[in-house]
Amino acid sequence: MAARPSGRGHFFPSFFPRVAALLANIVIQFMNGLAGASSLFLVAAGLSIIFGVSRIVNFAHGSLYMLGVYLAYSLIEFFGRSSIFGFWGGVLGAAIAVGLIGVVIEVLVLRRIYRAPELFQLLATFALVLVIKDAALYFWGAEDLVGPRAAGLRGAVEIMGKRFPQYDLVLIAIGPLVLGLLWLLLNRTRWGTLVRAATQDREMVGALGVNQSGLFTSVFFLGAFLAGLGGAVQIPREPAQLMLDITVISDAFVVVVVGGMGSIGGAFLAALLIAQAKAFCIGIGDVSIFGATLSFTKFTLVVEFVIMAIVLVVRPLGLLGKLQGAQRGAATVEPPLYPLTRPFWIAVVGLVALLALMPLGGDDYLLVLLIDIAVFSVFAATLHFLMGPSGMVSFGHAAYFGLGCYGAALALLKLKLPMELALLAAPLASGLGALVFGWFCVRLSGVYLAMLTLAFAQISWSVIYQWDAFTGGSNGLVGLWPSEWLKDRTAFYLFTLALCAASIIFLWRVVHAPFGYVLRAGRDSALRADAIGIDVRRFQWYGFILAGVFAGLAGGLFAFSKGSISPETLAVSRSVDGLVMVLLGGVQTLTGPVAGAAVFTWLQDSIARNTEYWRAILGLAILVIVLAFPQGIAGFLKQATARFTSAREREVVR
Amino acid sequence: MLTIEGLNTYYGRAHILADLALQANPGEVVVLLGRNGAGKSTTMKSVIGMVPAQSGAMTFDGTRIDRMASHHIARLGLGYVPEERRIFTDLTVMENLAVGKQPPRDGAPTWTPERLFELFPNLGRMKDRPGGRMSGGEQQMLTIARTLMGNPRLILLDEPSEGLAPVIVEQMAKTILQLKDEGLCVLLSEQNLHFAQMVADRAYIIEKGRIRYSGTMAELAANAAVREQYLSV
Structure with missing residues (x-):
């Protein structure tokens, strides 16, 4: 586009140099893409290998990458940044150290929960993310650390008249080199044969x-070594900082999913594709089309998710992915939900009544906390509705919460609607989002579905984050106050309590309605449900929309309770919070997510007030819970009573 | 060689095996006969440690194996051939065999791929074929060969004749007798009495997780009442 001739008379004289410049630009961008791909591939390959054998989606993989960057920074300082040995010794030392940290994690945490439900393993790796982030904060501080450039490779080479860093040439070589070595390791050694066998059927192995x-x-x-190496080799190119864990893990997920779960070659292809797309978006920069400026630079934040969404819809198993059977010997069957009995409802009514009496205590702070708990209980209950009865794990559920926030806020501020109507806009906006995103998501299942939900959440986040004029961008929106009759804290609390309790009870009723049976049938055996005439996909879509609607309502209430919102409301960390709440409470019970939301919100609030390292404490608390009660809090209580009664039954038989 | 006493196994609350007891002696082919769902596969899985036993004692060559992890049991020289075959479909025939490989063992025949290809000539012709692209009969051969690579002293064969063409079933019987000649002890589970009669020395009949009958094959052949009660479909 830059080559468009400016005038007829100058066409020929200016055409060729321009084409040459354009070509040089393209080549340089392509080389940039290749250099970026290497590190992306290393992380993704590590993630893929771990997933293959253990079937654990290691959310802490980005954290291992981050540790690689930090450790490389410190080790290079230690060995001396001016010597070649100092640099490469530091890089390799960091990778090995991260590998050993991976071993410690496996031995201390993951080994104990291989037989726990899959989602619980996920929760454990979330907890590790929190702990590792705070450990990095403790050791290296919150400031970005700009790393040294590679000793001996500080210069640049000239390519078609443009300068290209020498170090990036080395990076370009590292990707294919590691791909080759991994291939040899997996296909030409006994260890590799065992790994591939265990990927398929570890019990038989x-x-x-x-x-x-x-x-x-x-x-x-x-x-872990590969993740650490991927991070360490980036130290001359990007500073060490605490946000790396989340950005890298979502990048790595995208690469693994686009390439096909468990396919190393696919991960390489996908890393190339995504790194190239990003490099070109940066390279193109801002372009004017019909007078409107289109910023490709901003597009880099979402381009990988767009690619993933397209690939998953066209090739649901990724570019080179093969259908992988569930790991043998690891299958867990969801137990049926018990029908809701009269004592249960009496307890629920009693609890709501008790909560309604809380304002009598006169503790304003307690009410603020309880409003948060109520809102997040709905959020967790909707996520549970997706994960439990519908069998669709979402890594991006915050999208619907956030769309609700912004739907309500924009209706109030831009459409000047009264607060009551603006609140109605919240579920409308999130429901609309769920309607569109859900249509794509229900076409997939398992980890792929989870990743696609993450992709849509990231796209929504990125649009809201960058659309300064409409959504306030990173500053968010302020001035969201409820109507006059709800201005009083107590009134707003009772209003929130009523809406939240009604939403949660409605969701519970739905689970036990025929619609809920259909969803559970589709979850337990999509094929059999299909065979008896249930359009599983359609019902899953409806379920997805329903969950989105209520998550949005929670978001709307949240917006009015806080008075202001920011893109944080639909960031990855919010989705992770939701997952932690559901998993903490136990995905196999209806009440679990509500209990989980209450405990999580309370813990977060009370720990965060007392220490800078609340994440680590929360993470450690989760780890303790995971290791002690691998079925979740509510699941543990249920199992304990079941064990007690069955032990008694057995006594009677004897 | 293998002794099971008072074995109780549960799936959740369901009582699958009740006070099960059986024995297999060196050089013997012992068959566990029973209908679908009688508990044959669960018995096999309990022995190899895939399904934890609630109570009972299992000894293999004088070593207690209940409470042991599968790989330790396998390393004692106890080979397991699952009913569902569980071939590594992405791995070639040679790679499948490599996974099963263990060091040579005293008192047990030592197997190499070459020796196994003599026993199963078909496998020798498809060394580099992925396990997923083989017929059911070929997969059944491969799963036995893979277990033999561990040089076991006793081999558990879970319904080896299931789903195979009659001509292959006959071949299978011949193979089992060859293994017996090599000095291997075989404990197999079967629904097919005819097949059992071709290979076995002794039989146990299992129903609803309990042993209902035990005797030599000759005794079973003479006892029409027992066959009628537990084995006829």
Whole structure:
């Protein structure tokens, strides 16, 4: 587009140099893309190998990458940044150190929960993300650390008249080199054969006399080593900072999913594709089309998610992915939900009545906390509605919460609607979002579905974050106050309590209505449900929309309770919070998510007030809970009573 | 060689195996006969440690194996061939065999891929074929060969004749007798009495998780009442 001739008379004289310049630009952008792809590939390959063998989606993989960057920074300082040995020794040392940290994590945490439900393992890796982030904060501080440039490779080479950093040439070589080495390791060694066998059926590998724990630990070492190396080699290109864990893990997820779960070659292709797309978006910059400026630079934030959404819709298993059966010997069957009994409803009514009496205590702060708990209980209940009865795990549920926030806020501020109507706009906006996003998501299942939900959440976040004129961008929107009759804290509390309790009770009723049976049938066996005439996909779509609607309502209430909102409301961390609430409470019970939301919100609030390191404390608390009660809080209570009664039954039989 | 006493196994609250007891002696082929759902596969899985036993004692060559992890049990020389075959479909025949490989063992025949290809000539012709692109009969051969690579002293064969063409079933029987000649002890589970009669020395009949009958194959052949009660469909 830059080559468009400015006038007829100058066409020929100016055409060729311009084409040459354009070509040089393209080549340089392409090389930039190649350099960016290497590190992306390293992280994704590690994630893929770990997932293959352990079937654990390691959310802490980005954190391992971040540790790689920080450790490389410190080790290079220690070894001396001016010597070649100092630099490469630091990089390799950092990668090995991260590999060993991976071993520690595997041995201390993950090994104990291989038999726990899949989602619980996910929760454990979330907790690790929190702990590692605060550990990095403690050791390296909150400031960005700009790393040294590679000793001996500080210059640039000239390519078609443009300068290109020498170090980036080395990076370009590292990707294919590691791909080749990994291929040899997996296909030409006994260890690799065992890993590939265990990826398919680890129980059978054990029955053939192979010690699985040794195999798993070594796989974790390799995966973590690759993440650490991916981070360490980036130190001359990007500063070490605390946000890396989340950005890198979402990048790595995208690469793994686009490439196809478990396919190393696919991860390489996908890393190339995504890094190239990003490089070109930066390279193109701002372009004027029909007078409107289109910023491709801003597009870099979402381009990978757009690619992922397209790939997943066209090739649901990724570019090179093969259909992977569920890991044998790890299947957990969801127990049926017990029908809601009269004592249960009496307890619910009693609890709501008790909560309604809370304002009598006169503790204003308590009411603020209880409003938060009520709002997040609805949020968690909707996420649970997706994950539990509908069998669709969402990594991006905050999107609907956030769309609700912004729907209400924009209706109030831009459309000048009264607050009551603006609140109605919240579920409308989130429902509309769920309607569109859900249509794509229900076409997938399992981890792929989860990743696509994450993709849509990131796209929504990025649009809201960048659309300064409409959404206030990163500053968010302020001045969201409820109507006069709700101005009083007590009134607003009772209003929120009533709406939230009604929403949650409605969702519980839906689970036990025929619609809920259909969803559960589709979750337990999509094929059989299909065979008896249920259009599983359609019902899953309806379920998705329903969950979105109520999550949005929670968002709307949240906006009016705080008075201001920011893009934080639909950031990844909010989605993760929701997952933690649901998993903490237990996905197999209806009441669990509400309990989880209450405990989580309370913990977060009370710890955050007392220490800078609230994330680490929360993470450690989660780890303790995960290791002690692998079924969640509510699940644990249920199992304990079941064990008690069945032990008694057995006594009677004897 | 293998002794099971008072074995109780549960799936959740369901009582699958009740006070099960059986024994297999060196050089014997012992068959566990029973209908679908009688508990044959669960018995096999309990022995190899895939399904935890609630109570009871299992010893293999004098070593207690209940409470042991699968890979430790396998390393004692106890081979397991699952009913569903569970071939590694992405791995080639040679790679499948490599996974099962263990060091040579005293008192047990030592197997190499070459020796196994003598036993299963078909496998020798498809060394580099992925396990997923083989017929059911070929997969059944491969799963036995894979277990033999561990040089076991005793092999658990869970319904080896299931789903195979009659001509392959006959071949399978021949193979089992060859293994017996090599000095292997075989504990197999079967629904097919005819197949059991071709290979086994002794039989146990299992129903609803309990052993209902035990005796030599000759005794079972003479006892029409027992066959009628527990084995006829």
